[in-house]
Amino acid sequence: MTLWRIRATVDDRPGYLSVLTASLALRGVNILTVQVHTTEHGAVDDFLVDAPDTLDEADLVAAVERGRGRDCWVARSEARGLVDQPTRVLALATRLVRDPDATGEVLRALLGADEVTWRPASEAARCGIDGLTMLLADPNGGAYHLRRAAPSFTPAEYARAQALLELGATAAGRGADQITVVLPDGAELTVRPAVAEDLTAVAELHEACSARTRQRRYLGGAALPTPARLRRLLEPTRGLTLVAVTNDADPSTETVVAMANLLAEGDEAELALLVRDDWQRRGLGSMLLRRLVRQAESSGYAATVLHTQADNTPMLRTLRRLHRPTTIEQDGGLLTVTVPLVAEVPAESAG
Numbered sequence: 349m350t351l352w353r354i355r356a357t358v359d360d361r362p363g364y365l366s367v368l369t370a371s372l373a374l375r376g377v378n379i380l381t382v383q384v385h386t387t388e389h390g391a392v393d394d395f396l397v398d399a400p401d402t403l404d405e406a407d408l409v410a411a412v413e414r415g416r417g418r419d420c421w422v423a424r425s426e427a428r429g430l431v432d433q434p435t436r437v438l439a440l441a442t443r444l445v446r447d448p449d450a451t452g453e454v455l456r457a458l459l460g461a462d463e464v465t466w467r468p469a470s471e472a473a474r475c476g477i478d479g480l481t482m483l484l485a486d487p488n489g490g491a492y493h494l495r496r497a498a499p500s501f502t503p504a505e506y507a508r509a510q511a512l513l514e515l516g517a518t519a520a521g522r523g524a525d526q527i528t529v530v531l532p533d534g535a536e537l538t539v540r541p542a543v544a545e546d547l548t549a550v551a552e553l554h555e556a557c558s559a560r561t562r563q564r565r566y567l568g569g570a571a572l573p574t575p576a577r578l579r580r581l582l583e584p585t586r587g588l589t590l591v592a593v594t595n596d597a598d599p600s601t602e603t604v605v606a607m608a609n610l611l612a613e614g615d616e617a618e619l620a621l622l623v624r625d626d627w628q629r630r631g632l633g634s635m636l637l638r639r640l641v642r643q644a645e646s647s648g649y650a651a652t653v654l655h656t657q658a659d660n661t662p663m664l665r666t667l668r669r670l671h672r673p674t675t676i677e678q679d680g681g682l683l684t685v686t687v688p689l690v691a692e693v694p695a696e697s698a699g
Contacts, residue, residue, distance in 0.1 A: 349378075351425040354395040354408060355499045356417035357387070364416055365393065371415030375407065376400045383433060385502035392502050393417075396425060421499035437508065444516040451492070451516060455484070458512065459505055461494040477501040484509055487517035528595070532631045539639070542582045542589040542607070549604040550578055550591065558625050564660050565622040567682070586612035588643055590636055592627075608636035610643060615650040621663070628662065634669045641670060645689045652687045 358364050369379060378398040385392040399408060405422045412420045431439075437458065444454045452464045459482070468490045475483045475491060482494040482501045492513070494501075526540035542550070551572075554562060559570035566573070573581075582589055592606040606623040619640055623633050644652050656663045658681050667674065667685055677684045 349398045350401055350403075351380075351427065351430075352397050352399050352405075352408060353423050353425045354397055354412060354420065355392060355422075356412045356420040357390045357392050358417055360386070360391045365391070368393070368412065368415035368417050371411050372397065372408075375403060375411050377403070377408070377411065380430065381432065383504075385504040387502055396430070419499075423498075437512070441512060441515055444512060445519040448516055448519070451513070454512065454516075455492060455494060455509055458509060459494060459496065459501070461496045463493075463495040465493045467491050467493055477503065477506050482506055482509070484513055487514055529592075529635060531635075535630065536595050537592045537605070537632070538595055538602075539590055539592050539636070542591045544579065544583055546582055546591055546604060547575065547578055549593075549602070550582060550607055551575065553604045553607060553622065553624060554578075556624050557622065561622070561625055561628075564657060564663070565620060567655060567657070581607070581609055581611075584609070584611050587617060588640065590639065592632060592636065606632055606636060608640055610640045610652075612644075612647075612649060617644045617647075617649045617652050619652050619654040621666075633662075633666045637666060638670060641672070641687060641689070649689055651689055654685045654687075656683050656685065657681055658683050 356368070358368055372379065372395075376399070379395055380398055381396040383394040385394065397408075408422045409420045412422075440454050440458055443450055452466070455461060456464050461482075466486065475485045477483075477500075479500045480496055480498065482505075484492040484494070484506070486492055494509075526538060528536060528538055530536050554572050557565075562572070563570040587610040589610070590608045591604045592608075593602040593604050595602075605627045606621070608622075609618075609620040611618045611620070619637060621633055621636060623636075641652055654663075654667065658678060664683075664685075667687075670687065672687050675686045675688075677686075
């Protein structure tokens, strides 16, 4: 028996696929896997089959055509084709996350492309597929141009490849923004942008904090925030949320010990900070606030604003460590601290 890949277009009508599979079965062809790609011209069925050694490419094409298939493409396959498509795609995604520089090789392996080249934005035409060529938008700029001899690309393949590129860019961006910090007492932590998957760990952070710490963060009370509110904080529409996590040997067991929020509205951004009680007074809060203020400054906001109780001495001390001019307004027991972010204007040249 020999492994073959067969791709053919079948009218998307009841019973037509069964006619094709019956035609193959009459010739002793065993279908091992099948993928269906929906196109405007009909359903493109991609089969991995095990056929008798007596059958050649022409025999398989004839069997497909007798089964009402058209635009048939047939090629020998290898044992690695037995790996199911979701497993294969996940393995390629893992490789891309670990090595963003392997993007070209990953695309080649995913789509069986003969040629993969990157083009700058100035040379990139409209993205999409055109028969045997595909143009994919690079989330970092430019585009990837793919070509193969056969078969034609399908919209499903385009969608898979574009999603893989988006995943790789997200992972690379997260890695670039991730830093390791050493606190004055020698403790080592990783600080990175928060993602939706941090919801459980951030909920556990809130549960581990004392009622007083939560009340100082949320001002209105010490109750635990709802999951919906935490989701909005983790991925704000405008702004940034950072989490500080312990550097455990096993990443799956990392613990979030602090969360810092930069929530933008108009030309100002509000700062907020939550640090687990046993990690307070160790320089972690100061480091997180400095990082958020720099982010707000580079994003072009006019000022950052922080609301805190008048008796929250540790937070006021942390704000003083920013060594930036501040204005403070008091409304009863609540203070609003504003840190202007004035971009430095270069002096005019003489003459």
